[in-house]
Amino acid sequence: MLTTRPRGTNDILPGEVEKWQFIENEARKVSRDFGYQEIRTPIFEHTELFLRGVGETTDIVEKEMYSFFDRGKRNITLRPEGTASTVRAFLENKLFAEPQPTKMYYIGPMFRYDRPQAGRYRQFHQYGVEVFGSHHPSVDAEVIGLACTYLEKLGLSGIKVHINTVGCPECRPQHHVNLLKYFEDKKDKLCNTCQDRMAKNPLRILDCKNSTCQEISISAPTTESSACSECKGHFQQVLNYLEILEVNYLVDPKLVRGLDYYTHTAFEILVQGIGAQSAICGGGRYNGLIEQCGGKPMPGIGFAMGLERLLLTLNNEKVNLTGLLSNPEIYIAVTSPKAQELSFRLAMELRKKGISTEKDYFEKSLKAQMKAADRFDVKFTLILGEEELANNKIIVKEMATSEQKEIPIDDILSYLERGLLKND
RNA sequence: GUGGGUGUGGCGAAGUGGUCAACGCACCGGAUUGUGGCUCCGGCAUUCGUGGGUUCAAACCCCAUCACUCACCCCA
Incomplete structure (x- = not known):
């Protein structure tokens, strides 16, 4: 054989591809039912979009991007996620001039240079939705409800949503101060990476998997406790709307998200049995992102779902995906x-x-x-x-x-x- | 980037120094002349990821390398 597929990529073969078609079709149906329209953006973008959009200090930008110079010496990057591109397209095509909010979804491949493992690939696929233009807490709940509805329609039961508020530019600095104050005298007991996190991003200490770090974190100040009244209020209302939707959620004060752009609501949908990468869906609000990308200040919220992880889960839960094959008659x-x-x-x-x-x-x-x-x-x-x-x-x-x-x-x-x- | 595991035919898998590299599944062909699913018979790896070394002799020992895989960091 001349060569093999690049590391971390997969061939989706006949027999398997029908499952993909099925979950993609269901995603389109549910999106339509919720009033979301599909957007297709390029698979590569100018690198600066992700530098600014995703955040210079994130792992994605620091070590996971597929970047290269094209023949015109342009710095190009294979998209590592979908939100930045969607925001760019929203601004570039002046969709903000349309009646708001703008509700869109996308399905497609994303690229991150990681070491592959169960549920993690260098080319992977996401189904994601974004809502631009509304602060309303019901939008947060709607987006989460959409993700849950989709998963339930596919036959997954017992979906559990982990949710937290990560604060806003107003109250996050205060939270950092509170955290640093709390960890200061315990610094010696923290693991090495967490000692680094003290300086870089103390939030991340909270979800360290090291057991002593976890113990220390138990009584650390929560984001909710340091949140400003606006954030608290928003969060409470989101939870209220989730209850109206009868979404089964768990407030997880230790939930933080790795992308810089998140504000207020952050959430994840976790599953078991597919290895260490158990989050099949992650998302949250990003009220500063559109402005960060050069637009007028405008709120946004969305999620991304990992389709490989979803398929692993459906397989693991023995959800019946047979009967999708079509034999000749x-x-x-x-x-x-x-x-x-x-x-x-x-x-x-x-x-x-x-x-x-x-x-x-x-x-x-x-x-x-x-x-x-x-x-x-x-x-x-x-x-x-x-x-x-x-x-x-x-x-x-x-x-x-x-x-x-x-x-x-x-x-x-x-x-x-x-x-x-x-x-x- | 770091650490663990694994690499034998299309797939699963025995074999851990000494004739022809088990077996199962799949595949192909046949079991009296034009008919499937069961059964039976036959075929299907000059070769054990790759390169080098040790040895009279290696799939089995040593070194290197590559690939896959799991985990850490982080994320979908």
């Missing part, structure tokens, strides 16, 4: 070279009528062709040979019952149409 077996042309034309006519039809491509024995027909699990096998050709007839064998009849060739189309209708 008819197999045409040919036993005489003379019958080849007629059978070929017949196959084409059936296909044009919307009757999916398979045939042999090797001039195999009838036995072998019957075997193939059986494997395709067709309803009828047509047999065409010298005798049939001579009599202007064709044998129709119903595979399930093994019954077979001779039908005049001229009547075969209508005969099959009736026969296929009978059991559908």
Whole structure:
């Protein structure tokens, strides 16, 4: 073999691709039901979009971007997430001039240079939604409710939403101060990375997996406790709306998100049994992002769902995704070279009528062709040979019952149409 | 970037120094002359990720390298 697929990428093969089509179609349906329209943005953007949009100090920007110079010496990056591109398209195409809010969704590949592991790939796929233009807490709840509805429609039960408020530019500095004050005298006990986090981003100490760090964090000041009254109020209302939607949520004071742009509401949907990467959906509010990208101040909120992780979960939960495969309905077996042309034309006519039809491509024995027909699990096998050709007839064998009849060739189309209708 | 595990035919998998590299599944062919699903028979790796070394002899030992995989960081 010349080479293999690049590390962290996957071929989605026949048999698997039907599942993708299914979950993508369901995403489109649910999005439409909630009033979201699809947007398709380029898979690569100018690097500066992500530098500003995602945040210079995030891991994504610092070590995970697929960036390169194109032949025109432009600095280009394969998109690592969907929100920045959506905001850019919103501004560039002046969608803000339309009636607000703007509710959009996207489905497509994203790229991050990570070490692959279960549920993490260098090219992965996300279904995401974004709402621009409204601060209203019901929007936060709607977006979360949309994610839950989608997952439930796919057959996942017991969805649990973890939710928190990460504050706003007004109160976040105060929270940092409170955290630093709290951790100051305990610094020696923290793990090395958390000691670094003291300086860089003390918020992240809260979700460190080191057990002593966790113990220390238990009684750390929560974001909610340091939140300003506006943030608190917003958060309470979001929770209230979630209850109206009967969304099963858990306030998780330790939930923080790694992207710089989040404000107020942050949430994740976690599942078990698919490895260490258990968040299949993450999102939150980003009220500063549109302005950050050069627009007028305008609030926004959204989520992104990892489709590989979703598929892993559906698989793990034994959600039935079978029956998505479509087998041919008819197999045409040919036993005489003379019958080849007629059978070929017949196959084409059936296909044009919307009757999916398979045939042999090797001039195999009838036995072998019957075997193939059986494997395709067709309803009828047509047999065409010298005798049939001579009599202007064709044998129709119903595979399930093994019954077979001779039908005049001229009547075969209508005969099959009736026969296929009978059991559908 | 760091650490662990694994690499034998299309897939699963035995074999840990000494004839032809088990077996199962899948695939292909056949079991009297034109018919599937069961059964039976036959076929299917000059070769054990790759390169080098040790040895009379290596899939099995050593070194290197690559790939896959899981985990950390972080995220979907």
